[in-house]
Amino acid sequence: MDVDADKLNAFMGKMIGDVGAAMNASLMLLGDKLGLYKALAARGPMTSAELAQATGTAERYVREWLSAQAASGYVDYDAASGRFSMGPEQALALADEDSPVFLGAVGSLVQATFLDEPKITDAFRSGKGVGWNRRSECLFCGTARFFRTGYKHHLVQEWLPALDGVLDKLKQGAKVADVGCGHGVSTRLMAEAFPKSRFWGFDYHDGSIDAARKMAQDAGLSDRVRFDVHSAKSYPANGYDLVCFFDCLHDMGDPVGAMKHVHETMAADGTCMLVEPFANDRLEDNFNPVGRVYYAASTMVCTPASLDQEVGLALGAQAGEARLREVARQGGLMRFRRATETPFNLILEARI
Ligand SMILES: C[S@@+](CC[C@H](N)C(=O)[O-])C[C@H]1O[C@@H](n2cnc3c(N)ncnc32)[C@H](O)[C@@H]1O
Numbered sequence: 001m002d003v004d005a006d007k008l009n010a011f012m013g014k015m016i017g018d019v020g021a022a023m024n025a026s027l028m029l030l031g032d033k034l035g036l037y038k039a040l041a042a043r044g045p046m047t048s049a050e051l052a053q054a055t056g057t058a059e060r061y062v063r064e065w066l067s068a069q070a071a072s073g074y075v076d077y078d079a080a081s082g083r084f085s086m087g088p089e090q091a092l093a094l095a096d097e098d099s100p101v102f103l104g105a106v107g108s109l110v111q112a113t114f115l116d117e118p119k120i121t122d123a124f125r126s127g128k129g130v131g132w133n134r135r136s137e138c139l140f141c142g143t144a145r146f147f148r149t150g151y152k153h154h155l156v157q158e159w160l161p162a163l164d165g166v167l168d169k170l171k172q173g174a175k176v177a178d179v180g181c182g183h184g185v186s187t188r189l190m191a192e193a194f195p196k197s198r199f200w201g202f203d204y205h206d207g208s209i210d211a212a213r214k215m216a217q218d219a220g221l222s223d224r225v226r227f228d229v230h231s232a233k234s235y236p237a238n239g240y241d242l243v244c245f246f247d248c249l250h251d252m253g254d255p256v257g258a259m260k261h262v263h264e265t266m267a268a269d270g271t272c273m274l275v276e277p278f279a280n281d282r283l284e285d286n287f288n289p290v291g292r293v294y295y296a297a298s299t300m301v302c303t304p305a306s307l308d309q310e311v312g313l314a315l316g317a318q319a320g321e322a323r324l325r326e327v328a329r330q331g332g333l334m335r336f337r338r339a340t341e342t343p344f345n346l347i348l349e350a351r352i
Contacts (some may be wrong), residue, residue, distance in 0.1 A: 020071075020072065021072075024068060024069075024072050024074075025106070025107055025110040025111075026107065026110075026111070027065055027068050027069065028074075028094075028104075028106060028107040028110075029107025029108060029110070029111055030065070030107070031065065031069070031094070031107075032094075032104045032105070032107050032108075033107075034055055034057055035055050036051060036055055036057070036062065036065065037086070037091075037094040037095040037104065038095045039051060039054045039055050040075060040084060040085065040086050040095070041086045041090075041091035041094070041095035041096070042095075044075075044083070044084060044085035044086055045078060045081065045083035045084060045085035046083055046084060046085070047082055047083055047084070048062045048063035048066050048084070050083075051066065051084070066084045069084070070084060074086075074090055074094060075090060076090075097145075097148075098152065099149070100149065100152075100153040101149070102149045103146075103149075104145070105141075105142050105145035105146040105148075106142075106146065107142075108138040108139075108141060108142030108145070108146075109138075109139065109142040109143065109146055109297070111136070111138045111142070112135060112136045112138045112139035112142060112300075112301070113296075113297075113300040113301070115136040115138070116130065116134075116135055116136055116139070116300070117300075119134065119304075120299075120300055120304055123304050123307070127307070128307065128308070129253075129304050129305065129306065129307030129308025129309065129312065130304035130305070130307075130308055131304075131305060131308035131309070132204070132205045132208075132251070132305050132308075133204075133205055133206075133207075134308075135301075137207075139301065140182065140183065140205075140207065140208055140211070141183070143182060143183075144182055144183035144185050144211075147182075147185060147186075147246065147247060148185045150342065150344055150345060151185055151186050151189055151246070152189060154342060154345075155186060155189055155190065156189060156190065156193040158340060159273070159275065159339070159340060159347045160190070160273075162339035162340040162347060162349075163242075163271050163273060163339050163349050164271065164339075164349065164351075165271075166241070166242055166271050166273075169197075169241045169242070170190070170193075170194040170197050170241075170242070171194060171196065172196060173196035173197055173198075174194070174197045174198075174241035174242055175197070175198055175200075175238055175239060175240045175241050175242075175267075176190060176197055176198070176199045176200070176240060176241065176242045176243075176244065177199075177200050177201075177202065177235065177238070177240045177242070177243045177244065177265070177266075178190070178199060178200070178201045178202070178244045178246065179202050179203075179232050179235065179243060179244065179245050179248070179258070179262075180202070180203055180204075180232060180245055180246070180247075180248030180249070180251065180252070181201035181202060181203050181208075181209075181212060181227065181246070182203055182205075182208045182212070182246075182248070183208055183211045183212050183215065184201045184208075184211075184212030184213075184215060184216060184225070184227055186244065186246045186275075187199050187201040187212065187216070187225055187227070188215065188216055188219055188221060188225065190244075191216070191221045191224050191225045192219070192221065195224065197224065198224050198225075198226075199224060199225045199226070200225075200226050200227075200228070200235070200238065200240075201225065201226070201227040201228075202227075202228055202229075202230040202231075202232070202235040203227075203229065203230075204229065204230065204231040204232070205229075206229045209227045209228065209229045212227040213227045232245075232248075232252055232254075232257070232258035232261060233254065233257045233258060233260075233261045234261075235261070235265065236265070237264060237265040238265060239265075239266070239267040239270075240265060240266045240267060240270055241266075241267055241269075241270050241271070242270060242271050242272075242273060243262045243265070243266050243270065243271075243272045243273070244272075244273045244275070245258070245272070245273070245274050245275065245276075246275045247275055247276065247277065247345075249274055249276060249315070249324070249327070250276060250277075250298075250302055250306070250315040250316060250317055250319050251301075251302050251305040251306055252305075252306060252309060252313075253306050253307070253308065253309020253310050253311045253312045253313060253314075254309060254310055254311035254313065255313055255315060255327045255331075256311075256313070256327050256330045256331050257310075257311065257331075258331070259272070259327055259328050259330065259331020259332065259333055259350070260331045260332060261331075262331065262333065262350075263331055263332040263333060263352060266352070268352060269351075269352075270351070270352070271349060271350075271351055272328070272333055272349070272350040272351065273339075273347065273348070273349060273350075274324060274328070274346075274347075274348040274349075274350060275345055275346075275347055275348075276317075276319065276324060276345065276346045276348065277294045277317045277318065277344065277345065277346070278290060278294075278341060278342065278343060278344050278345055278346050279291065279294065279317070279318035279319060279320040279321075279346070280320055281320035281321060281322045281323070282320075283318075286318050286320075290343060290344060291318060294317045294318050295316075295317070295318055297317055298316045298317035298318060302316060302317045303316055315327070321338055321346060321348065324346075324348055325348075328348075328350040332352065333350035333351060333352055334351075334352065335349075335350070335351040335352070336348065336349070336350050336351075337349050
């Protein structure tokens with residue numbers, strides 16, 4: 001075999017970087033769980049003993065964790081004082097739940113892929129699906145926290161205004177369905193912003209609906225938000241002005257059936273908003289860091305979820321606009337356009 005030494009070195013450099021990131025994913029999870037990032041960001045610079053004291057954890061473990069974090073570039077280390085700290089950029093990504101770039105929930109998502117890996121390995125052999133109801137608990141909370149970052153900073157400010165005529169309807173009082181709502185993060189954000197509107201969140205996973213109900217109650221939104229267990233093809237018709245699918249249409253086995261149901265349940269001049277992972281239409285145009293994350297999530301979560309349901313279309317998380325347009329068209333939603341986008345999301349508007 002003719003091996004190019006430079007290519008091999010470059011590839012090994014990349015692989016060691018990836019192995020380091022993979023090994024550190026569990027450290028990210030426990031730093032989030034134990035409040036280590038938050039304490040360091042709020043009270044640093046700190047020694048390992050000071051951080052352990054502040055978080056009620058054992059110094060020897062914290063010292064090793066901090067060393068790995070500093071080697072990862074997730075925290076800074078000052079050799080002269082022996083203290084660790086986080087700069088504003090590191091804190092925004094890892095310690096501040098409300099920041100526009102918070103990634104602190106990623107550890108829970110990675111955890112879910114490993115906990116559920118035996119089921120997915122079996123599914124590779126059998127070709128069968130693995131439904132959302134068979135997944136580990138950390139997937140549900142991890143998903144809600146991971147997506148909240150984008151929804152909190154874009155949904156009310158940019159995505160809804162990008163839809164034709166929807167903002168005025170919401171301000172005046174509209175009927176909104178949030179299909180595949182999970183823990184209802186998007187539902188709550190819209191309900192907080194538009195008190196005259198009424199919101200119905202639907203999901204086929206009862207555990208998620210229970211959690212969504214409780215959080216809406218705690219947020220004092222019960223007067224305008226209701227959550228019910230329903231699939232995307234069974235929720236009741238209500239002349240909705242807006243039907244939303246946040247990062248879930250591609251998880252469904254029968255997205256065309258879901259679009260047909262939108263057609264039947266929405267007002268004639270209503271709008272369907274599809275928030276989908278950003279993707280280009282051609283595989284080779286998604287070979288970038290975002291595509292890499294989404295194809296992996298799609299393999300471990302979205303594709304098995306879809307294959308578990310009837311039809312099992314398995315669009316995948318990188319379906320892209322052209323395929324989604326075709327799904328909407330087959331469901332009878334003929335007017336279709338890209339309303340806006342972020343590096344992580346396509347915001348698509350579909351109308352009858
Ligand atoms: C990736 S999660 C997104 C959850 C939520 N929309 C969010 O953005 O945080 C996908 C959701 O779709 C739901 N789902 C999948 N297939 C469904 C179906 N056929 N009908 C209703 N909900 C479904 C799952 O239970 C899960 O809550």
